[in-house]
Amino acid sequence: MKPQNILNADLHCHSVVSDGTLTPEALAERAKNNGVELWALTDHDEIGGQHRAAAAAKAQGMAYLTGTEISVTFAGETVHIVGLGFDPDDAALKQGLHNTRNGREQRAMEMSDSLAKVGIHGAFEGALKFVGNPELISRTHFARFLVESGVCKETNEVFRKYLTEGKPGYVPHRWATLKDAVTWITQAQGIAVIAHPGRYNFSANEEYALFTEFKAHGGRGVEVVTGSHTKQEFVKYAETAKEFGLAASRGSDFHSPDESHTDLGALPFLPGDLTPVWELLADRIQA
Structure with missing residues (x-):
């Protein structure tokens, strides 16, 4: 059996249901053609495309995990929390995301x-x-x-x-809290993951606080290998995952063939000394 860390899993991408340019069906086809073995659609603050994505993955013969990416405010920054493997029909999660979209x-x-x-x-x-x-x-x-x-x-x-902040078209938005997002995901039987931590403009102390609070609320994963991380950040957040006892995730954050620097399925594999987040979600994977 192939080691879990070299599974070509892509657990972060976006469709027309949020701010991507492809349909869930087109994304599933692209993922399959690029060698993805386990896929998740993670539209921003929305799970309306989940049943379509799951059906499309099945049609492509590809394993699937439900997904979303929730915007939260932490220490004055917008932070994204990916949810994986949850029940897409959970009422509290649906209501929480609806409230987040308002505004x-x-x-x-x-x-x-x-x-x-x-x-x-x-x-x-x-x-x-x-x-x-x-x-x-x-x-x-x-x-x-x-x-x-x-x-x-x-x-x-x-x-x-x-x-961006300080520029003419920037307007801040007050999102959900970190506790809100993690709670919605975990109570819907999913796992919460900090998305692309290298993108946030945090000091070392603020980043430590983010991971500490995230874990205290029940968060269990972090994106280590993702489209916006450098090779040095792969190493840094692999160490962070081990420090906080978090599982590691992998996702391209693909939005569009014309805009995204990293295609679906094109990332390096996870380091072998980490626990892949999909190991914790084995019973939630739709084969």
Whole structure:
């Protein structure tokens, strides 16, 4: 039997149900073609695509875990918590995610007003053209509109110039708490995972506090190998996983063939001395 750490698992990606550009069915086909053996769709604050994704994975002969990515506020930063292996029909999880999505439209209108002040008009309506689910309008949709309209050449440039803190189109949003997200996931029989920890602008003390509080609330995993991590961060967060006794996850954070630097299934394997998160979820995997 092949060691679990060299399973080609991709447990982080997004579809048109949130801010990706492909349908769950197209993602499943792409994952299968890229050699993915275990897949999860993790749309932002949304589980509306889960039954479609599970059916698509089954049609492709690929194992599947339910997934979502919940936005939380911690120490003044937006942090993402991935949930894996939960019951997609759990009422409390559905309600929690619905509450989290509330407020995105108002935030988007404020972003549009802010961009209008620097001469970029019609951004709200423009962003809506790229939204599969209006409840989930986000900065990514604004970025696509600004690229389409020629303001910037690529979405990364949009974020740098307009959509990060201190820039004209940035508007903060108050998300769920860390405790909320972990509780919703675990009470729905899933496992909570800190997504791409290398992306957060935390001091060493703040990052330690994040992991400590996350584990205290019942969190059990961390993304070690993910699309936005460097090789040095693979090593760093492998050590962090061992320090806090957390299982390790692996996911590309794929959004679009045109925007994502890392394709589905293209990441290095997990280090062999870590416990893969899917080992803890063996009974939740849909074969």
